[in-house]
Amino acid sequence: MAESLPLAVVLGRFVAGVQAEHLPEEARQAVSLRMLDTLAAAASGVQQGAERGLLGLLPGDGPIAVWGTAARRGLRDAVIINSAVSHSAYFEDGCRYTGGHPSSALIPAAFALACERGSSGAELVAAIVAGYEVFLRLGRAIYPSTVQRGFQSTAILAAPATAAAASVLLRLPAERAAHAIAIACSHGAGLKEALKNAGSQPLQVGRSSEGGLLSALYAAQGADGVPDVIERGFFKAYAGTASADIVTRGLGLQWGIGNTYLKMHGGCRGNHAPVDAAAGLMREHGLAPRDIASMDVRVDTVTLAAEVAEPANADQAKFSIAFSIAAKLLKGDAMPRRYTDAALADPEMRALMARIRVRADAALDEGYPDQRGAMIGARTVDGRELDYALDRALGEPEQPYAQADIERKFDLTAGALYGPSAGRIKDMAMSLPALPGLTPLNDLLQASHS
Numbered sequence: 546m547a548e549s550l551p552l553a554v555v556l557g558r559f560v561a562g563v564q565a566e567h568l569p570e571e572a573r574q575a576v577s578l579r580m581l582d583t584l585a586a587a588a589s590g591v592q593q594g595a596e597r598g599l600l601g602l603l604p605g606d607g608p609i610a611v612w613g614t615a616a617r618r619g620l621r622d623a624v625i626i627n628s629a630v631s632h633s634a635y636f637e638d639g640c641r642y643t644g645g646h647p648s649s650a651l652i653p654a655a656f657a658l659a660c661e662r663g664s665s666g667a668e669l670v671a672a673i674v675a676g677y678e679v680f681l682r683l684g685r686a687i688y689p690s691t692v693q694r695g696f697q698s699t700a701i702l703a704a705p706a707t708a709a710a711a712s713v714l715l716r717l718p719a720e721r722a723a724h725a726i727a728i729a730c731s732h733g734a735g736l737k738e739a740l741k742n743a744g745s746q747p748l749q750v751g752r753s754s755e756g757g758l759l760s761a762l763y764a765a766q767g768a769d770g771v772p773d774v775i776e777r778g779f780f781k782a783y784a785g786t787a788s789a790d791i792v793t794r795g796l797g798l799q800w801g802i803g804n805t806y807l808k809m810h811g812g813c814r815g816n817h818a819p820v821d822a823a824a825g826l827m828r829e830h831g832l833a834p835r836d837i838a839s840m841d842v843r844v845d846t847v848t849l850a851a852e853v854a855e856p857a858n859a860d861q862a863k864f865s866i867a868f869s870i871a872a873k874l875l876k877g878d879a880m881p882r883r884y885t886d887a888a889l890a891d892p893e894m895r896a897l898m899a900r901i902r903v904r905a906d907a908a909l910d911e912g913y914p915d916q917r918g919a920m921i922g923a924r925t926v927d928g929r930e931l932d933y934a935l936d937r938a939l940g941e942p943e944q945p946y947a948q949a950d951i952e953r954k955f956d957l958t959a960g961a962l963y964g965p966s967a968g969r970i971k972d973m974a975m976s977l978p979a980l981p982g983l984t985p986l987n988d989l990l991q992a993s994h995s
Contacts, residue, residue, distance in 0.1 A: 551772040552792055553730075556679055557723025559796050560709045563675040565667035565978060568800070573978045575803040576670045579638055580656075581974040582807055582951050583648045584990070586637040587612045587630050588959035589811070589881040595633035595747065599626045609657045610991035613962045617991060620661050621755055627653035629751030632699065633743060634881040635863055636958075638805040639814050641914045641941070643684025644691070644847075645698030646750075647706060647805060651676040654754045655710040660987045664714055666980030674802055676710030679726065681801040682792045683775070687784035689847060689914065692737055694783065700735020700749040701783055707757025708764075715765050725761040727770025730779045732756025740813070741853060743860040806940045807951060811881035812862070815848035816869040817938035818919035819903070820879050823870045826921050826933035834874045834897055841922040842866055843906035845913045852903055859886045867901040868894070880957065912936070948975070962992050 565573065590596065591613035600616055603626065607619030611626050618626060631637055631649035639646045652673060659669040680702045691698055708729035712722035733756060735749035764770070771778070780787040810817050819842050826832070844852075844866070853864040862868040862884050871894050872883040888894055909918060918936040925931065940946050952971060960967045966989045973986045980986065 551723075552775040552789055553727040553770065553772050554719075554723045555793055555796070556709065556726050557712075557721075558719040559678070560675045560712050560722040560726070561717065561719040562797065563671045563713055565671040568671065568674055571803055572674055572800040573670055576673045577975045577977045578807075578948060578951055579648050579673075579802065579805070580652060580977055581955050581971060583631050583637055583652045584612065584970065584974060585951070585955040585958045586632075586634055586649065587627060587653075588955075588962050589636045590630035590633035590747075591962060592958070593634060593881065595630045596626060599629060599748070599751075608987075609660055610987050612653075612990045613959070613992050615992060620657055621758065623657045624654045624755050624758055625748075625751040627657065627751075628703070628754040629747035632747040632750045634811055635743065635813055636808055636811055636881050638807050640681055640684065640801075640805045641814075641917050641937075643681060643688045643698050643702065644914070645680065645684050645688075645702050647677050647680040647699075647702070650680060650699050650703035650750055650754055651706045651710050651757070654707045654758050655714065656983070656987075658711055658714050658758065660983050662714055663982060665982060666977045668714060669983065670978045672710040672713035674800060675713045676706040677802040677805075678796070678800065679709040680706035681805075682796070683779070686787040686789075686791045687780065690784040690787075692847065695737055696783055697735035697737045697740060697746075697749065700753045701733040703750055703753035704729040704731075704733035704757035704760065707754045708760045711758050711761035712764075715761055717761070717765055721764050723772065724768065724770045725764035727772060727774045728764055728768060729757045729760035730770070730774050732760055737851075740851060741861065741864060743863050804942045806938070806942070807946050808940055809946065809950065809954060810869065810873070810879040811884050812869050812879065813851055813864045814938070815844065815851050815917070816864070816866050816879075817940070818917060818935050819844060819866045819921070820869050820873045821939050822919045822921045822933050822935045824873055825935065826923055826931060827874060829933065830931055832925065834871075836925050836927075837897070837900060838924045838926045840870070840901045840924075842870070842901060842903045843909065843920040843922075844903065845909040845917060846905045846907070847910075847913060848917065849903065849905040854903065856889060859884050859889060862889050865898075866903045867898040870901055871897040882958075963989070964993070966992075
């Protein structure tokens with residue numbers, strides 16, 4: 546019977562039934578890890594000043610901390626700013642089957658609403674898990690068609706995913722949750738091409754997340770959506786044809802949150818398999834950057850479409866595979882702190898980038914998106930021809946980062962922002978399901994300086 550119901554109704558019934566105590570332990574822990582990871586991504590954004598323009602554009606005061614700053618804002622403005630900043634360094638989690646980043650799309654909104662409503666950590670966990678399911682299931686149904694049509698998955702999916710998470714926190718019954726998701730399907734908007742300007746693009750994710758929040762609040766007041774808007778509108782707009790079975794199969798029995806990838810490199814995810822492959826080649830053969838005469842990097846055509854071959858500034862460098870490889874090989878890591886105008890202008894970086902060529906290889910399209918790998922061919926100054934290949938970047942579910950890796954990521958990005966409070970924030974994020982309330986964490990996330 547469920548399969549014959551409109552998808553918004555099916556998802557509404559699912560969302561209304563999500564409770565933290567019924568979730569498997571691995572799902573609860575996956576939320577904690579992604580909460581910490583999102584805070585690390587947001588800290589990287591603050592370190593790059595991503596919050597400054599939005600703080601000026603959205604003035605005021607309120608109860609919700611703007612993460613990593615001395616500012617607070619009201620619910621809606623906090624959602625926009627924290628979501629956009631979390632996305633600004635492209636350092637958050639993602640899913641290769643959706644082309645999107647669920648954490649920045651919905652965790653800031655869920656956290657803000659949970660703080661305002663006095664929810665427990667367990668309630669927030671349930672909300673985030675529900676939001677992830679809607680994001681990942683709708684995302685699988687429309688990807689990669691949505692990107693091929695010019696849309697950005699994260700922004701398109703942020704609205705219904707946030708609406709789902711908000712519905713859990715608002716304790717909406719199934720009918721109202723269905724309307725929340727249906728209304729939200731009209732409020733996600735974002736273009737793939739906009740990604741090439743990282744200074745402004747994150748706003749489309751923040752606004753879409755705010756749209757999902759408003760949709761849930763509107764539905765809670767009694768506003769109705771169109772029940773079959775996903776099949777007759779959302780799918781047609783973003784995919785043309787899509788399978789409802791992808792959305793409903795295993796719903797409530799299988800949990801996708803643990804299957805998103807986590808990052809240790811900055812910049813676009815498409816850069817990461819090339820970075821890992823290049824580092825692997827150098828490590829395997831004991832090479833230093835000066836040993837490389839030329840490097841031929843091959844990627845799939847979707848990855849190449851986002852490539853900025855000759856970046857003019859730090860924002861564009863986030864989409865430069867050559868820059869990312871050079872940062873890793875010369876500086877020891879390719880974290881967001883490396884993506885600066887000064888690094889781009891560094892003669893040593895420029896010289897290595899000039900020896901790196903990036904091109905598409907149709908053979909790599911055959912496994913996409915299950916595999917999003919890279920092949921490296923290098924010629925050394927002493928004439929050796931060397932090869933290295935990876936099917937996927939590190940951090941995917943097949944090769945996940947350990948909790949210690951993400952804690953180190955948080956320490957490196959957020960330690961300087963939060964000072965002595967960083968350890969307490971980390972402990973609270975990793976024990977999120979057990980927190981009786983979120984006010985102490987919200988207070989710690991308001992740094993003493995902006």
